[in-house]
Each structure stands twice: as C-alpha cells, then as structure tokens.
Amino acid sequence: MSYKAVIYSILFSFVWCSINAQGFDTSVIRRNSVRNTPFVMLEIADSFARKGDSVNSTAYLMKVNSNCLIYLGFTPEDIDKKLDAYRMMANEKLQYRELFMKAYNRPDAKVGDTLFQMVQEDQATRDKLGKCNDSFSCAIYQQKMRYSDSIHFTWLYSYIRKNGWPTIENGSACAAVIAMHDRYHHCDYLPCLRKAVLDGEVPYAIYNNILNRCLKPSFGQMMKEYRNKTVFDVSYILKGKKIDTVQLQKIYTSVNEHLPIKYIYFVYESQSRDDFMKWGNSVQVAEYWESWDLMVYINRCHEKLTQIKEFLPYQYAWSESSLSGKGLKLYLLY
Numbered sequence: 458m459s460y461k462a463v464i465y466s467i468l469f470s471f472v473w474c475s476i477n478a479q480g481f482d483t484s485v486i487r488r489n490s491v492r493n494t495p496f497v498m499l500e501i502a503d504s505f506a507r508k509g510d511s512v513n514s515t516a517y518l519m520k521v522n523s524n525c526l527i528y529l530g531f532t533p534e535d536i537d538k539k540l541d542a543y544r545m546m547a548n549e550k551l552q553y554r555e556l557f558m559k560a561y562n563r564p565d566a567k568v569g570d571t572l573f574q575m576v577q578e579d580q581a582t583r584d585k586l587g588k589c590n591d592s593f594s595c596a597i598y599q600q601k602m603r604y605s606d607s608i609h610f611t612w613l614y615s616y617i618r619k620n621g622w623p624t625i626e627n628g629s630a631c632a633a634v635i636a637m638h639d640r641y642h643h644c645d646y647l648p649c650l651r652k653a654v655l656d657g658e659v660p661y662a663i664y665n666n667i668l669n670r671c672l673k674p675s676f677g678q679m680m681k682e683y684r685n686k687t688v689f690d691v692s693y694i695l696k697g698k699k700i701d702t703v704q705l706q707k708i709y710t711s712v713n714e715h716l717p718i719k720y721i722y723f724v725y726e727s728q729s730r731d732d733f734m735k736w737g738n739s740v741q742v743a744e745y746w747e748s749w750d751l752m753v754y755i756n757r758c759h760e761k762l763t764q765i766k767e768f769l770p771y772q773y774a775w776s777e778s779s780l781s782g783k784g785l786k787l788y789l790l791y
Contacts, residue, residue, distance in 0.1 A: 494657035511544035528630030569628030676774035726784035733775035
C-alpha cells in the first residue's frame, strides 16, 4: 500500500488516548459521521475537478490542511502541477501554494521528517520485493524489509506510548502507513486512531481496515467454525489471466444461493510463505482486484454478504503446500 494513497492527521496537545486501552468501542466508523473532515473534502475536491468544476473544487481544496499534500508526496517541484490537476482558481492557487511552502519548510518538523524517511525506505523495499524475479534477490529484499520494519515499528510504538499519535504537521500520515504494516500492534493503536478519526484527523477507511485486521480470526479458525463452504480454483490468475466467464457465473450463483456469506478468502498455496508475501505486496495484485468484476459485485452488496458491515468483504491467507507449484483458491464460507 503506497503512502501516497492515504492521508492522516491526529491532533493531540498531550496524550488523549492510551495504548492497550481496554473496553474501547470496536464498531466501524461510517462515512456520514466524518463527512466534514479534510479527507472527505479532498475526495470531493477531486470529484469536482474531474467534472471540470473549478469553483467547487477550489472551495473544497481550500479546506484541506496543506500538510496532507506533503505526506501524499507533493513537493515544491511539482506542487503547481498538482494544484492545476485540481483546477484551482488563480488567486486561491497562489494562497494555497504559499501555505504549502510554509508547511514544507518548517524548521521544527523533525518527527515528520523522520517518519517520512521511514516510509520512503519502507515503500522502496516493498517495491523492489514486488518486482524481484529470482529467489536470491527476493530473499535479500525480504530480509531487508524485516530488518527495516523492526526498527520502524519499535520507533513508532515507543513514540506513541510517550507522546500519543503525532500531529499532521509531525507526520501522522506516515505514522499511519507504518502502523498499517505493524500487524502485531494493530489492536494497541486502535483507541488512538478511533479518537483521531472522530475528531476529523484520520480517514475513517484506514481505521476500519486496521480494526478489521485486529478483530478478524485466522483462516484456520474460520475453517473450523464454518464447515459449510464452496471452493473455486482460480490459480490461473497467478499467471496474469483474467477470470473465466463461465466460472464467474458459477461463483455468482454460489454467492446468491448461500446468502449471507460470512467470509470470503483468497488462499495462496505454496511451499514458502515468502512467496505469498511477495505476491501480496505486488502492485499487480491491487490493480487486478480493482478491475475484477466479482470484486465490484461483492463490494456493491457487501453489507448483506458479510457478517460485519462495512468491513473489507474478502481476506487473504496463506496455506502451506507440499507441491512445488503455486495455487490460488477462492473460499466462500457460510
């Protein structure tokens, strides 16, 4: 997941939440409860820009903290081009550019700079891992990723224990990217993240994503709990082939026959878990699911398909295989 795809900010003048808090609310946060946050404003601005409406696009973008754009990867070299993409009106563009430059050149942004550098290292390693073509190179990048992750996770966890979540000026967006990868501490971060979302400082979708990962049981537990299942072999997807239309229709039929579906898993089968991690980190995976008709179908009706509303309706899991090849199975649990 690229850090450019998320924006976060959590405003604490002191520690308003505590790690390992007990009994906090674990319900999902819905979009209409955070509709006035800067992150939703940015989405709306982008929507108006795509329609060619510069007046409304400009109005909404002016409500977005310029630090959001810094942690999306905007720089002084490309800010003008980026703002043009939002179709900003001339006077407001100059005003916003000035705000951006002041934020970018802040002399006291040491925490934000540290987190930004961590995320750049994080993404560079994962990008190389997703593109490596031989086992030797992949092993090196896997080792490098584990090493850098351990340093980043320890730093972030220690910082938050002492200071609370960093403000947007101090790199809250980058902190969120690191936290997304730190699965061991997902449940620890949730109280801080929930408060930040409700205060309009963090995108609700990321909180729901981490909440989902924190609360969901393992694939093995699901297989024991839900005996009723339908399995489809979709291994050919790993070779870059599109979903077979005949099989797709069979999947549709199975979904409709067994509503409500409790969980949907894509299970990667291989001898090494490293193969699964490499596959899961590849850009091609995200692009494929976004374009797959079944995913669109499931996302549209996920509230009746899934046990927990607004959670991601499908999960990934790895299953060890004694065979040398690699496979991919789609499990519908009901």
